[in-house]
Amino acid sequence: MKSYLLKPYAHFVRRQVRNVSERAVLAQQETMGDLVRTARDTAFGKDHDFASIRNYDDFKARVPIGDYEYFKPYADRIKAGERDVSWVGRPKYFAKTSGTTSGVKYIPLTRESIPNHFGTARNALFNYIAETGKSKWLDGKMIFLSGSPEMDETNGILTGRLSGIVNHQVPAWLRTNQLPSYETNCIEDWETKLERIVDETINADMRLISGIPPWVQMYYERLLQRSGKSTILELFPNLEMFVYGGVNFEPYRDALEELVGGRIPSVETYPASEGFIAFQDSQHEEGLLLNADSGIFFEFIPAGEIFDENPTRLSLGQVETGVNYAIILNTNAGLWGYNIGDTVRFVSVEPYRLVVTGRIKHFISAFGEHVIGKEVELAMAEAAAKHNVRVTEFTVAPQVSPPEGGLPYHEWFVEFDRPPVNAEAFSRDLDAAMTRQNIYYQDLIKGAILKPLVVSPTRSGAFRDYMKSQGKLGGQNKVPRLSNDRKIADGLQR
Known part of the structure; x- marks a missing residue:
């Protein structure tokens, strides 16, 4: 109705x-x-x-x-x-x-x-209904993977995470559709919370799923492990919509669509x-x-x-x-x-x-190249498609003083879900894609100021462990694609 x-x-x-x-x-x-x-x-x-x-x-x-x-x-x-x-x-x-x-x-x-926060989210969803005619997701269950809605007080002002605050603005007519329960949503530890979310949703009629792609991926993987199903669409045949924001979806698309078992219509937001x-x-x-x-x-x-x-x-x-x-x-x-x-x-x-x-803070300009996130994501997408590679997560850092000696370079830390058959050719094509994305980087390579990039594969789960060590596992947190120093790189190598 x-x-x-x-x-x-x-x-x-x-x-x-x-x-x-x-x-x-x-x-x-x-x-x-x-x-x-x-x-x-x-x-x-x-x-x-x-x-x-x-x-x-x-x-x-x-x-x-x-x-x-x-x-x-x-x-x-x-x-x-x-x-x-x-x-x-x-x-x-x-x-x-x-x-x-x-x-x-x-x-x-x-x-x-x-109203800017909740009203815009509402407008995005209702605009989608009017454009596509698809509204059946309103008749089933929906989940918003978010931070805890619990509030503290600061001199009488309620204080908490934005995703938790927005949770309090959900109208009564929509709350009956919403999962997880308030009690589960209040769990701070992401891995414990994820297990409870799976408990509450695995047998539900899920129709809309919303969250940051890497944490949605983790949710899907747990669902399939627990259910024994091959795809999310086997588990949730009425799943109709994916809402996301906070990071570029493209690096995660292949992995998520394989887990889902197809492409689900999506709405991107920028909150x-x-x-x-x-x-x-x-x-x-x-x-x-x-x-x-x-x-x-x-x-x-x-x-x-x-x-x-x-x-x-x-x-x-x-x-x-x-x-x-x-x-x-x-x-x-x-x-x-x-x-x-x-x-x-x-x-x-x-x-x-x-x-x-x-x-602005996530860039590499150790040598004046000013490489930005969009450029590394497009280069990775190009090389991954050419080599039939699937990437779980990656980040890039400068190596200004290589311990092995020689010219400096950009080091790409990549967690592969499906690694390249020919790692050397993949690195070469990734570097070529980067030179097409950023002319300053191209000049540095041609001028022998930098040597071509180096891909350093990480172990499975390295990025999740790093985010957990920083207290940023789950919720609205995401791994920076770029940094102008080695802090993330060092954290991944521990």
Whole structure:
């Protein structure tokens, strides 16, 4: 009944999505004005003279670009109980994340910003229904592999992981479809939690599965081990949809489709603790539709300028296709000029669709090559297809001072599910693919500054063990594709 009753609403959502996509630049201009007016009398607004902002040039002159380190003094004031710091009132939640030099990050979520997170996820799913006519997943069980929904308090502000916070926003009519149980979802240890999830879902009518691909793969493998089935579709014949985000799906596609027993329609999303940025609005067009009218004013900086003192700052109407940009957020949660560390590239401006190309901090430029995540993933995909290889996980690090002597090189740590028959030819073709992806890398190879890349196969389970050792097994955590140092490399070799 749900699939039948909700179809008209799905078409209403799709019309709204289309309308916003057609007026995205105007919507962004209006959003900037609304944000500045609302936050004018906050501490941040007064510190940065919001009262005098009339246009985007004024905005750029008054709002600096920064990351969490810049925002942290304001976050500390909010945590201490102060009101009207960077947004009116106090946040409803703090999304707690890690990974900065300051330790734990506390990202505010306000009553105004919460619809951006849950509402965008809803829009992505209902847009899919309206586009494809497929809605039977609403009549069965669905699972969202996520962090614990348990909350702490920070001076009266509920605090937890974003995926857990969003779990509290699931409407009552959908909760009857949702797995796992609340008690299982609260288990912190990923491997224990996974076993309980398998217990609760192995005999269920699963129709929608959502999560980060490497952890979904682990879930599928456990299901098949326990059930004795050959494929997930044998176990869940009504499985209709896969929703994912956080990492590029392509490196995991072959392994997941073999486990499933075929290709399942999918919807890609681009959520972050700081805001839900984009989602896949078409099963036929490349890229994710920018969330242009959801309380976020976006700015874009050419990726090569992000560390400059005065980088070029562009609004949506000024971007071009084919250029890597660092994406900057200004939000109705009280984040301003906030660099989330991601790089994106627009594949279309009518409408504005983008692909995520990597992380500002996840790159290799030990020799000036500035290799990014998208480049290594495309090179790996090309070489893997040519050699009929299947890769479980991989990461790349520079080897500046090889212990064996000789020229430096890029070292690729690869966990193979199906290794190449000819390892030397695979490495050679992988290196050739990289030279096609990055002209600076090509010049370094031709100039004998670097020798061709070296593939170092890892043992089975090495990446999972590494993530476990870092306390980042499961949930929304993912292995960085690239690093400019040897920390991950050293961790994998222990």
